[in-house]
Amino acid sequence: MAKEKILVVDDEQDIIELIKYNLEMEGFRVSSAYNGEDALRLAKRELPDLLILDLMLPGMDGLEVCQVLKKESQTNHIPIIMLTAKTGEPDIVVGLELGADDYITKPFSMRELVARVKAVLRRGTKPGDVKEKLVFGNLVVDSANYRVTWKGSFLDLTPTEFKLFFFLVQRQGRVMTRQQILDGVLGDDAFVTDRTVDVHIRRLRMKLKGASSYIVTRRGIGYMFHADIAKEET
C-alpha cells in the first residue's frame, strides 16, 4: 500500500529537512513549501493526506492558509497539524476553530510529531464514515444505544456525559477547544463557561475509570480523544 503524502510548510529550511527526513524514514511521501502562497498551490495540486503547517510564515501566514484550505470543498477534508513557536497563544485556538486538527509547539520531539501524524491519519479523512459501534481495544462506544463498555463492563454515563464523550470520540485525533465543546455539547445550558467544560470532563474521566486516558488534555486549549494513547504512553 502506498504510504500517505504529507506536505510540510515552514520558512526554516533546516526544520523542513528535519521533518522530511523523519517522516520519510517512517515511509511517508513528503513535499515541502517555504511560504503560504506555495503551500496553497501545492496543497491544491497534490491534495496531500496531511498538512504540517507552521503558523509564522513570511507574507501569507499559516492561519490564512488554514482558512483558505478549510473553505474550499476540494481541500477542506485535508487534516492540518499546526506548528508554532508560541505556547498558549490565541493563534492556536483560532487555528483549531478554523478547522485545524492538532498543533505541536516548538521545540518538539520527533517521536511526538510522528505520533500525532499517525493519530490524525488513523481516523478516516473522508467524511461520513461514522459507524454505530466504535471499538478501541477494550473500549466500545455504541452510539445507537448510548452505551459505553470498558473491558466488558458497562459504564454508567448520564446523557450529557455520553454526549460529551461521543462528541470527542467522533472527532478522534482532533483537538477540540473548550468553545467548540461548549457549542457542540453543552450549548443549551444557560450558565456555561470554559470552566464548565473542565468540570464536565473531570466528571466524565472519573466515570471512565481506566479508559479515561483516552481523553488527552491540551493545557490551556482543549481536549481530544486519542485512540492510540494506551500504546504510546511509555
Place this chain on the structure above:
Amino acid sequence: MPNLKIVWKLFLTQTSLIIISLLTIGLYAGLSFKEHYLIACVVMLAVLLAVLISLGIGFMAARRMGKTLTQMTQAARKMVRGDFSELIRTDSKDEIGDLARSFNAMSIELQNKIETLTKEIDEKQAILSGMIEGVIAIDRNQRIILFNSASEGMFGVSSYRALGRFHWEVIRHSRLNPLFQEVLETGVPKMEELILRYGGERILRVQAAAIPTKKGNPWAVVAVFHDITQIRNLEKIRKEFVANVSHELRTPLTSIKGFVETLRNGAVNDPEKSLRFLEIIEKHTERLNRLITDLLNLSQIERGKIEMDLKPVNLVDVTSRVISNFKETADQKGQKIKANIPPVLPHVLADEERMETVMENLLDNAVKYTPNNGEITVSAFEKDDGVQVEVADTGIGIPTNSLPRIFERFYRVDKARSRELGGTGLGLSIVKHIIETHGGKVRAESEVGKGSRFIFNLPKSPLL
C-alpha cells in the same frame, strides 16, 4: 417726601391728646370758664410752641435719616452687583447711626467672605484645569456640572458646550453612560477601562464615585479619567518582545533537539547524514549563542547612561580597528573596504566599547548584505556640532517600505536570508540604542539593488 407725612401725623396726635387731657383735667378740677379759658390759651400756646419746635427738630432729623436710608439703599444695590466700595458716612449717635455703622461692618465682612470664597474657587479651578486627568461631574439629573480642561482634550468637547447638558448628549460611549447612571443609582464607586476612539485609539481608566448628601443619597457623581494608553502600549511592546524572544530561541532549539534525536534514532549510522546533521546542529548552537549575546547587550544598553563608561573617544582609532577586523571576511568575498577618514577628528564623549559595537554591527551588515566583489566605504568627518560617520555599501539595498522599520528589534527584510547569514535581527536596534543614549542620531538611506548607507552623528565631547 414720605418722612414729612410721618412728622405731620405725629404732631396732630400729640396736640389733640394734650387738648383732650387738659379739658378732662379742668372739668374734674371744677375751674371756672374764665380760668379754664386762660389755662387753655396758655397751654395751647405752649403746645403750639412745642409743636413748632418739635416739628423743626423732627423735620431736620427726618431729613438726615432719609439721607442715610437712601445711601444705604444705594449701597445695598451696589452690593448686589458685587461692588463693596461704598460705605455709609454718618456721625450721628442715634439708632440710624448705629444701623449705618452695622451696615458698614456687614459690608466689609461680606466682602472678605466673598473674596476668600472666590479665591478658594479659583484655586480649585486652577488645580482642576491643571490636572492631566480628566474630571467630569454630573448632578442628580445626570447633567454635567463640571468639565475640566483635560476632559476637553480627551473628549474633544469644550466645557462651555458640555456644562448643563446630559452626559450622553456630550459623550456617547456604550460603557461610560451606563457607568455614570449606575454609580448615581447605587452610590458604589466603580473603576473601569474604556477604549475611546476619538482622535486615534486611547485607553482610559475611569474611576467614578458618588458624592452623597447629608442624608446619604447621591447628589452627584465625579469621574476621574486617566489616560493609560502609553502604559498599555509599553506593556504590549514588552509582551511582543518576550513573544519574539521566545520564538527566536525556540527556532534554533527545535533544530538542535530534532537533529540530536534523529541522530540517536539511527541516523548516526549514516556517516554522510551524520556529518550534515551535526553541521546543522553546530550552526544553530552558534545562532543561539549570538542571540543570547545580543539580548544581553540590548538589556545592558537599555539600562541607559548609568552603565556607560563615558570618556573622550577618538573615532579614528575605533573605526580603523574595526575595519581591520573585517578585512579577512571581506577579502574572502572579494570585497574592498575603503576608509575615508581624516587623520584627526574631534573627540566624542562616548563609551569606547559601545562605539566598537556600533561599527561592528554596521560593517557586519554591509559585508553580509553585499554580494561578492562589492565595495564598502567607511567615511568620517567633522560637522559643525559633532562628528558624522557613514558606512556605505554596494549591496542588495533595502526596500523603501522596510526602511523605516529596520531599526526595530527582530525586524528583518528577509527573515530566512538573515538567519542563513547568522543574523539575529537585533544588530541595528542595538546600534540605534547606543547612538541615542550618546545623544546622537542614526539613519539609513538605500536603494534596492544599488546599495545602502548608514549615517550616524555624535556630539563633540564638551571636555575638549
